[in-house]
Amino acid sequence: MSPHLDDRLVANILSYVTEIKASSSCQTWKEHLYDALKLEPQVCFMRRILEEKSVSFCYNAVRPLGEDFEESVGYNFSFFAGGIYRLAWTRTYDAWSSQGEQHYGSWKIHLGHVYCETLEPTEEAGESEMRYAPAGYKFALPIHDILSAKGGYFQAKDGSKAAAWELPARTGKVESESIFTEGMWEPVVVDRTQVRLSGPRADARFVEIDGEVHEVSNDIVENWPEPDWPRLMRCRLRFGING
Incomplete structure (x- = not known):
C-alpha cells in the first residue's frame, strides 16, 4: 500500500531528489523514491501545466451492448494551472438517445493520479449548454493516460471495460456499478x-x-x-x- 504523505513531507522529499549533490549520493534511494511516489509522471504533468497553462485530455470509447446496439462515450477534460478543471462528457446509444453534462471543479496530484472534485459552478449554464454536475463528485484519472494522449484523443479499445473513473465522473457514485464487462455484453439471469x-x-x-x-x-x-x-x-x- 502506498503511503499518504502530506504536502510538507512531499516538499521535503522533493527537495532531496532534486538536489544534485544529495540525490547523487544514493542513486538507488533516489530511484526508489521516484518509483514509490510516481514522481516522473507527476513532474511531466506539472511541467506541461506550467509551460502551456493548461493540459487537455479527450477520452473516447465504443462498447457493444448487443446486435446493432452500442454505447459511445466521450470525455473532454481541460486542466488549468490554477488547480481548476473543466469537463464536458456525452454518452449516446443511438441516433435518438444521449446524455451529457459539464463539470467545474478542482484537481490535485497524488501518487500518479489526478484527483478531481466538482465544485459549485461560478456561472449558470447557457441555454445551449449542458447542465453542470452538482458539487461533490470525486474521481481520479491516471496521469499516464493523460500524458500518452499528448493533448489529443485517447481511444479505448472497442468493447473494453469502462474505466474506473467513468461512473463517478457521470453520477458521483463511488462504487462501480458499470454493467459492462471485457468484450461483449454478458446478460444477468434473473429468477x-x-x-x-x-x-x-x-x-x-x-x-x-x-x-x-x-x-x-x-x-x-x-x-x-x-x-x-x-x-x-x-x-x-x-x-x-x-x-
Missing part, C-alpha cells in the same frame, strides 16, 4: 418467479410496453428523464439486459 413473489418496491416506477406493464430499472429512473423510460426499457427487454 422472474422470485421477483413476482417478492412484489414491487415501495418506490417502484412502471411503464407499459406492448400492452404489458414493466418495472423501470433503478439506473434508468436515476439517470434519464421520464419520457425516455419506455424506449430504454424496450431496448433492455429486446436484448435481455437486466438493469
Whole structure:
C-alpha cells in the first residue's frame, strides 16, 4: 500500500531528489523514491501545466451492448494551472438517445493520479449548454493516460471495460456499478418467479410496453428523464439486459 504523505513531507522529499549533490549520493534511494511516489509522471504533468497553462485530455470509447446496439462515450477534460478543471462528457446509444453534462471543479496530484472534485459552478449554464454536475463528485484519472494522449484523443479499445473513473465522473457514485464487462455484453439471469413473489418496491416506477406493464430499472429512473423510460426499457427487454 502506498503511503499518504502530506504536502510538507512531499516538499521535503522533493527537495532531496532534486538536489544534485544529495540525490547523487544514493542513486538507488533516489530511484526508489521516484518509483514509490510516481514522481516522473507527476513532474511531466506539472511541467506541461506550467509551460502551456493548461493540459487537455479527450477520452473516447465504443462498447457493444448487443446486435446493432452500442454505447459511445466521450470525455473532454481541460486542466488549468490554477488547480481548476473543466469537463464536458456525452454518452449516446443511438441516433435518438444521449446524455451529457459539464463539470467545474478542482484537481490535485497524488501518487500518479489526478484527483478531481466538482465544485459549485461560478456561472449558470447557457441555454445551449449542458447542465453542470452538482458539487461533490470525486474521481481520479491516471496521469499516464493523460500524458500518452499528448493533448489529443485517447481511444479505448472497442468493447473494453469502462474505466474506473467513468461512473463517478457521470453520477458521483463511488462504487462501480458499470454493467459492462471485457468484450461483449454478458446478460444477468434473473429468477422472474422470485421477483413476482417478492412484489414491487415501495418506490417502484412502471411503464407499459406492448400492452404489458414493466418495472423501470433503478439506473434508468436515476439517470434519464421520464419520457425516455419506455424506449430504454424496450431496448433492455429486446436484448435481455437486466438493469
